Amino acid sequence: MKVYTFDSPDKGQITYRDSKRHLWLASMVYPLVAVSGIGLYMVTGSEWSFLAPLVFIYGVSTLFDAIFGVDTSNPPEELVSQLEEDRYYRWLTYLTIPIHYIVLLTLAIFVGTQSVSMLSVLALAITGGIYSGLGLVTAHELGHKKSRLERNLAKIVQAVPAYGHFCLEHNRGHHRDVATPEDPASSRMGESIYQFVRREIPGAFKRAWKIENDRLERNGKNVWSMDNEILQSYALTAVVQLALIASFGWIMVLFLAVHNFWAWWQLTSANYIEHYGLLRKKEASGRYERCQPYHSWNANHVFSNILLFHLERHSDHHAHPVRRYQCLRDFPELPSLPTGYFGMFVAAYIPPLWYRIMDKRLMALPHVAGNLDNVNVQPGKLDALLARYPRQAEVLDTSFHQTEAAAA
Amino acid sequence: MNCYQCPDCGYIYNEAKGDAHEGYPSGMKFAGLPEEFVCPDCAVRYKEDFVCIETPQ
Ligand SMILES: [Zn+2]
Numbered sequence: 001m002k003v004y005t006f007d008s009p010d011k012g013q014i015t016y017r018d019s020k021r022h023l024w025l026a027s028m029v030y031p032l033v034a035v036s037g038i039g040l041y042m043v044t045g046s047e048w049s050f051l052a053p054l055v056f057i058y059g060v061s062t063l064f065d066a067i068f069g070v071d072t073s074n075p076p077e078e079l080v081s082q083l084e085e086d087r088y089y090r091w092l093t094y095l096t097i098p099i100h101y102i103v104l105l106t107l108a109i110f111v112g113t114q115s116v117s118m119l120s121v122l123a124l125a126i127t128g129g130i131y132s133g134l135g136l137v138t139a140h141e142l143g144h145k146k147s148r149l150e151r152n153l154a155k156i157v158q159a160v161p162a163y164g165h166f167c168l169e170h171n172r173g174h175h176r177d178v179a180t181p182e183d184p185a186s187s188r189m190g191e192s193i194y195q196f197v198r199r200e201i202p203g204a205f206k207r208a209w210k211i212e213n214d215r216l217e218r219n220g221k222n223v224w225s226m227d228n229e230i231l232q233s234y235a236l237t238a239v240v241q242l243a244l245i246a247s248f249g250w251i252m253v254l255f256l257a258v259h260n261f262w263a264w265w266q267l268t269s270a271n272y273i274e275h276y277g278l279l280r281k282k283e284a285s286g287r288y289e290r291c292q293p294y295h296s297w298n299a300n301h302v303f304s305n306i307l308l309f310h311l312e313r314h315s316d317h318h319a320h321p322v323r324r325y326q327c328l329r330d331f332p333e334l335p336s337l338p339t340g341y342f343g344m345f346v347a348a349y350i351p352p353l354w355y356r357i358m359d360k361r362l363m364a365l366p367h368v369a370g371n372l373d374n375v376n377v378q379p380g381k382l383d384a385l386l387a388r389y390p391r392q393a394e395v396l397d398t399s400f401h402q403t404e405a406a407a408a
Numbered sequence: 409m410n411c412y413q414c415p416d417c418g419y420i421y422n423e424a425k426g427d428a429h430e431g432y433p434s435g436m437k438f439a440g441l442p443e444e445f446v447c448p449d450c451a452v453r454y455k456e457d458f459v460c461i462e463t464p465q
Contacts (some may be wrong), residue, residue, distance in 0.1 A: 146419070146449050175451045218431025291452060321450045322417045 002086070006078045016079045018326060019071065026306045027092050031099045033057070034131040037124065038110050047116055050123040057130055062343030065301040072300065074329040089326045090150070093141050093309070097153055100135040100160045101240075104128055104259070111255050112248030125255045129262025132161040134307070136267050141309050143167030144321050155233045161263030162241065162256075164233030169208035174271075175321055177207075179278045179295040180288050181376055189277035189362060189372075190381030192351040197268045269345040273297060273337065274314055277362040279376040291318045294367050297337050300330045304340025312341060335365055363389055412438045412458040417450035421458065 001021055006014045033053050040049035075083050083089075107128045111121050135157050143154035143166070151167070158166045170185075177183035184203025187196045212230050213223045221227050245252040278295045280288040293315040299305070305312050309325040315335075316328045337344050338357065348354045368374045372382070372389055409424040421427060421441075426434040430448050432441065438458070445455040 144450075146417075172446070172451050176446055215429075215431055219428075220431075287454060318452070320416065321452055 004075075004079045004082045006076075006082070008078055011078075014076050014078050016075050016083070018075070018083070019073055020302070020306065020326075021088075023302070023306050024089065024092055024309075024326070027096050027309070028099070030134070030307060031103045031131065034103050034127055035106055037127060038106070041116075047120045050116075050120045050127070053127045053130070054123060057342055058346055061304060061307070062339055062346070064303040065299075065340040065343060068302045070300040070330075071302045071305070072330055072332075075327055080323075080327045083327050084324050086326070089324060093138055093325075094153060096135075096138045097157045100132060100138070100157055103131050104160055104240075105244075107259075108244050108248070108252065108255060112244070112252060121251065121255060122258060125258035126262045128255075128259045129161070130266060132259065132263040133266025135160045136163060136166055136263065137308050137311055139163075139166055140170060140311070141325055144171060145324075146322060155229060156236065159233045159236035159240065161267075162234070162237045162260040163264060163267065164237060165205055165208035165212075165230045166267070168211055168229060169204045171321065172211045173204065173207040175291075175318065177288075178291055178318060179275045179280045179376065181279075183275075185271040186275040186278070186376065187272045188376045188378040188381075189359065190355075190385055191378040193269065193272045193348045193354070194351070195378070196272050197265070200268050200271055201264060266345075269348060270311070270341060272348050273341065273344045275376075276358055277375045277377070278335065279374060281374075292367075293319060293331060293334055294365060296335065298330070298334045299337040299340045299344070301340040304342060308341060312337075333366075335361070359388075409435075410438065411461050413461050414447040414450060414453045415457055415459055416453050417447060419447050419449040420461070 001017050004016045004018075008014050033056055036056075037050040037052050040052055041047065043049075107124050111124055116124075139154040139158035142150040142157070145151065154167050155164070158164055174183060174185040177186070179186050181188070184200050184207065187193070191199075208230060209223075212228055216223050216225065216227060219227070224231070226232065241252075241256050244256065274297055275295065276297060278297070280291060280295055282288055296314040296318050298314050299312040301312065310328040311317070311325075313328040313330055315331065316323065347357055362368060362375065363370050363372075370389060371392060372385055373391070377385060409422075411423070412421045413419065421432075421438055423437055424434060426432040426436045427448065428434075438455075438460075441455060443455065447453045447458075
C-alpha cells in the first residue's frame with residue numbers, strides 16, 4: 001500500500017498509509033447492488049427480488065456500520081497536500097459518472113421492456129433513485145473543486161437525478177447560510193422531515209436561481225441563456241429522460257417521476273440529519289459567526305463513509321469545503337450520530353423516533369448546554385420545547401418555588 | 409493593482425484580471441465588489457476576511 005512521507009524539520013519523518021485506500025474501490029462495486037434486484041429476479045423469477053437492494057441500503061448497511069464500527073485515523077496535516085494530489089482518488093469519482101448513467105438506463109430499459117407488476121416498477125424506481133442520489137454525492141465531491149474539468153463533470157452527473165441546481169445551491173447557498181434559520185437546507189429542532197422537505201426543495205431552488213441570476217446579470221446576460229449553469233445541467237436531463245419516455249411510453253413517466261423524487265429525497269434526508277437544530281450565533285456586525293466544527297452532525301462509521309465519499313465527516317467538510325474526500329478528518333468531541341446516514345434516514349422518517357434519539361443529544365452538546373437559545377428551533381414549537389427544556393433561570397425559579405412550597 | 413486571497417482555500421482575486429466567470433471585469437477594484445461577496449471557490453469566507461497580497465503567489 002502506498003506510503004506518504006514527509007521530513008518535518010521539528011517532528012522528524014512523518015509517514016501515513018491510508019487504511020481506506022482500497023476500500024474506496026467499493027464505489028465501483030456498489031452499482032451492482034442497485035441492479036442486484038434484476039439479477040436475482042432473473043435467477044429466481046420472483047418479484048420479491050426487487051426488494052433486495054432496498055433491504056441492503058436501509059437495513060444491512062446499518063448492520064454493517066454496527067459490525068465494522070468507526071475509523072478514527074486521520075491523515076497528518078503535513079501530508080494532506082500529497083494525499084490531495086494523488087490522482088487515484090479523483091479517478092474513482094470520475095469513473096462513477098458513466099456508471100450512474102448505465103445504472104439508470106439498465107433499470108429504465110428493464111422497466112420499459114419487461115412486464116412486471118406496478119409494485120415492482122415502484123421498487124425499481126426507488127432503487128434507482130437511491131443510487132442516483134449517490135450521484136449527488138459524486139457531484140458534491142466534484143462540484144466543490146476548483147478545476148473547470150471537475151465542475152463540468154459535476155454538472156453532468158447531477159443531471160442523472162434531475163437536480164441541475166445542486167452544486168450552485170450547495171456551494172454558494174448552503175455553505176454560506178448553514179446552521180441558520182435562513183437556510184432551507186438546515187433542519188430545525190422540532191421540525192419533522194415531512195415539514196422540512198416542503199421548505200427545503202423550493203427554498204433550495206429559489207436560492208440557486210437567484211445566485212445564478214445575479215452572476216449572469218453582472219455578466220450582462222439574461223438568466224434564460226445557455227450560460228446558465230443550472231439550465232445546462234437540466235438540458236442534459238431533458239435529453240436523457242425525454243428519450244426514455246419516447247422509447248418506452250407512459251410507464252417511463254411514472255418510473256422517472258418516482259426515480260427523480262426519490263433521488264431528491266435522498267438529498268433532503270441528508271440535509272435533514274446533517275445540521276439538525278444546530279445554530280450559528282449572530283455577531284454584532286450582523287454576520288453569522290463562522291461555521292464551527294460543532295455546527296454539523298458527524299458519523300465516522302467505516303461502511304457508510306465508504307459509500308458516501310466521507311460525507312459523514314461533515315464538520316471538516318464545512319471547515320474546508322474544497323478539501324478532497326480522502327483528506328477529511330475526524331475529531332473527537334464532535335456532535336455525532338449514533339449510526340451512519342442510512343440508519344439515521346430511517347429514524348428521520350419516523351419523527352417520534354427521530355426526536356427521541358436526537359433531541360437529547362442536541363441539548364447535551366457542550367455549546368448548547370441545555371439552553372434552547374443556542375438551538376435552531378422550529379417556530380411554533382418553541383413553547384412546547386421550553387416546557388421540556390426550560391431556560392436555566394426558569395429551572396432555578398421553579399426549584400426556588402418548590403423549596404418555598406416544601407418549607408411551607 | 410492588488411491581489412486579495414481567501415485565507416481558507418487560497419482563491420486569489422486579482423484586480424488586474426477581475427473574474428470573468430463571476431462577472432467582475434478586469435480592473436475592478438476589490439473594494440468595489442459587492443458587500444455580500446463571498447469567496448467564489450469555498451463560499452465560507454466573507455469579503456472582509458480576504459487578505460491583501462502584493463503579487464499572485
Ligand atoms: Zn475560499
